[in-house]
Amino acid sequence: MTHETRTRAKIGVLVPFTNTNLEADMMLMRCRDTTLHFQRMGGYDVDEIPGSDQMAGLGASDISHDLRMISGVRPDVVLYGCTSATLTHGPSFDKQLALDIKAGSGALSITAAGALVSAIKTLGVTKVGFSSPYLGEINRQAVDFLAQNQITTVKCAGIGRNLGNYGQGELTPDEVFDLACQADHPDAEAIVLSCTDMRAVEAIDRIEAALGKPVVTSNQALMFALMRALGLPRQGNTPGQLFDLL
Structure with missing residues (x-):
């Protein structure tokens, strides 16, 4: 049996707690010899329609606990896996959040909106x-x-x-x-x-x-951004013309 090394990169992903597709997509596009580690985020009411105020609230919520948890795997990169949470605040907020995640995790940070x-x-x-x-x-x-x-x-x-x-x-x-x-x-x-x-x-x-x-x-862009940032090779499981540009 041939085993993966699991040493190429450790990828941390912060994901809203009701999200059912980001993890599946990231696993689908995962580069061989990398590992994926997910931390679920709260900060919103599951019973409310996810409007602007709710998504903005998620973006502004305290994620210090989530960063401590994901930092336990010593990730090479931490992805912020909600697009609308920072779209609702604007580009400056999105960029600052990436900097805050980097400071809190010690890893490269990429947001979905930025990606x-x-x-x-x-x-x-x-x-x-x-x-x-x-x-x-x-x-x-x-x-x-x-x-x-x-x-x-x-x-x-x-x-x-x-x-x-x-x-x-x-x-x-x-x-x-x-x-x-x-x-x-x-x-x-x-x-x-x-x-x-x-x-x-x-x-x-x-x-x-x-x-x-x-x-x-959103999810394709996140994977493309982390692959480019970490110098990971394209796999046969990465769809779209975007990946031709790696």
């Missing part, structure tokens, strides 16, 4: 179609977040109904595909799908084949 922007810029595009399972208010904040990073959203497509904390994660890859198609526009150079609890990774190849454009998702 999303970095991936879009790596593709060299400035005009995107955007979609998510968020409420309209958060979508507007997301569009503004991208605009502050010199990225123009030429079309924004919402899910069309209010989804609870579990409803976002229950969307199927087929529903995500339809959502991506709704966000397409002749001027869009790429399609952006935001939310770490949406099953977008599984739909990337199908969307790119149908629309002929690169797709960027």
Whole structure:
């Protein structure tokens, strides 16, 4: 039997406690010889519709305990696995949170929102179609977040109904595909799908084949950012044109 070394990198991930898809996606895209370690975060009410105030509250919540727990594995990088929690605050907050996580964990830190922007810029595009399972208010904040990073959203497509904390994660890859198609526009150079609890990774190849454009998702962008930061090689389990740029 051939064993992995498990010595290439230790990856810590902070994940909202109701999220059911980030861990699965990260395991799906995991680079051989790396290990993944998850710490679940609270800071929001599971019974409330995840609107702007709730997500902003999550972003501003005290994660010092979570950082102490994840630091126990001596991670090389710590990922902040919620996009909307910092989209609702803006780019400056997002960057400061990454610095705070680095200071609290002693590891490189990457946020989902920061990774999303970095991936879009790596593709060299400035005009995107955007979609998510968020409420309209958060979508507007997301569009503004991208605009502050010199990225123009030429079309924004919402899910069309209010989804609870579990409803976002229950969307199927087929529903995500339809959502991506709704966000397409002749001027869009790429399609952006935001939310770490949406099953977008599984739909990337199908969307790119149908629309002929690169797709960027929150979880894919997180994996791309950490692989580039740590110099990890591309695996056959990393979907999308984005990974061609490693």
